[in-house]
Amino acid sequence: MRSLWLLLLLVVWACGSEPQQQRPKQAQNLCKYSKLLKIVPTEKGYIVEIQNPEQPKEQFKFQLKQSFERIAALSATHVGMLSAIGQAQRLCAIPDKRYLHDPQIIKAVKRGQVADLKSEQQLSIEKLLAQRTQALVYSGFGPEQTQIKRLRSIGLTCIPNYEWRETHPLARAEWVLLFGVLTGQLDKAQRYFKQVCQNYQRIRTQPTLCNTNPFVISGYVYGDQWVAPAANSFEAKLYADVDFTYYFNESAGTGSCFSSIPSVLTNSAAVVLWLNPGQPTRAALLQQYPKYKYFPFFKKRIFCYTHNTNFYWECAAAHPDWVLSDLSQIRNGHVKKLHFYKELRQ
């Protein structure tokens, strides 16, 4: 019996004296909206995981211990995101200056400080190396994959940016955090994104001045069909957030949707607003497709960002709050200051 007590005491002591094992902390992903981007802080830096939207099994993962001083960006959107966090000076190469808005960057290209790569599909390795490029951010459309593999093989960090495949405008803007990590300015990027989110939510919840939900159509004739953002795209989400009733609300997909031209013509009598027709004037619209004049909404209000297309492509992804603000003003009919859009005069 005595030995039994001793054994019990030993067991209790053993349990009590065992060092408390610390539960590993669940690494926290910094991205809240994005479905394709994960940024996890670690003791040594950050682990970035980027999901290929086309191939669920393909994940691009890398650990970042130090920031990059010289970054090549293959899309105007990437340039806009770097500018949004004040890091455009790190740009060493851009896709094509014809598609950029920022006058400072265009000047830098003209001075030769930033290389103009001209074509995303025909990347010049020599130009990238001459610019001492450390990291390259690309859009991941597909055809550039061979070139990207070659660039990786010579030691260049190549990072896909799938922000254009996100379905929520804030998820797109959240990719600014990736640029924050790449430039070592994550805090700044987080502050920036937080402000964008606050602005977005404020605009989304502010009371509207008209009681009905305007019936809007978006897109234009492309080839033999009407092409527009699909119901689950980030563009349609913006329309929903300002209480527009969208013509293609029933369409499937997260990218573009298609409809026959006569079908749009016959079903659009109630449309009161046409967004993003792709041309800056009504005359240009008619020149592109003379039959636009038969669409009932051609005589209604038309708004488009095409009076300054490059500004939109460069800045809209990083500023969904500005886009929402524009749409909200258009919806209410009291336009004070539009960031991107402009009404096409009658």
Add this chain to the structure above:
Amino acid sequence: MNRKGLLLLLLALVLLLSCLLHIHLTEVSSSSAAQANVLWWEFRFPRLMSALLAGAGLSLSGLLMQNLFRNPMAGPYVLGINSGASLTTALLMLGGFPWMLHTIGLVGSSLLGAFLAAAFMFFVSWRVQQTTGLLLVGLMFASFTGSIESVLQSWASPEQVKQFFLWNMGSLQQLSAAQVPWLLTLFTAAVLWSLLLIRSLNAFVLGQDQAFQLGVRTQRVRLSMLAITALLAGSITAYCGPIAFVGLAIPNLGRQLLRTQDHLLLILFCLLFGALFLLACDILSIYLDSYFSLPINVLTSLIGAPYIAYLVLRRS
């Protein structure tokens, strides 16, 4: 009526039925009579006419080119006539002449390009006697114009590039009701002109030397054939964009089915079957519409290219 006549009659009947099917398929319920009127005159009717005239016109121009160069692989597309039309249109769209981009400017430039390309090929045909050499020059010319278009695109603004890209896709829905009479007039003139040449065309089958000995004014006929081709290819390219393989495939099929070198029959076949082929492609695109969108050019290539490959393999 002989077998060939019956075949042509049957073709005419099938074409008529296809027209009715096309009209039925493009019908969309409209809310008012005015809207139904617009739908018919501005969308459905011009689309139908585009398919008929472009199919028939391109097939006829292909037949003339194949006769002229005595080569079944000749056609407005292969000989660079479409490319000439495309180049002048590119110069207009990408070269900064937007004020000329109204209908007459577009058709004028396209016709000019087609005529210049035809004239160039005519000049080359003086120097290069071998038809294979001529076809090679045509292909080189097409490649050259394509390169110039690429250079122009690299200089042009994104909006101009987009506009040219859309035109270049080829479409049967760009033609408006007001433009139908223009295209119809050019088409009718070209068909009547080619009907006047039937005797010469039949003589050309024997070779141009033989035709000359039979009293055919060969130079004049050669020039007429190139002019008709330019007229057809230029006007169709202006209104519908470049459409591939119709001009190449249909005349060959005609010769294979009819087993004749009588150009009255061949012209009638090309007009009927060319129209039917493009109309069928458009009907197919309407059917596929709910699944995916295919430009008409893609459909004609998908069907036409394997047939041409089959012809080449069969001959070799």
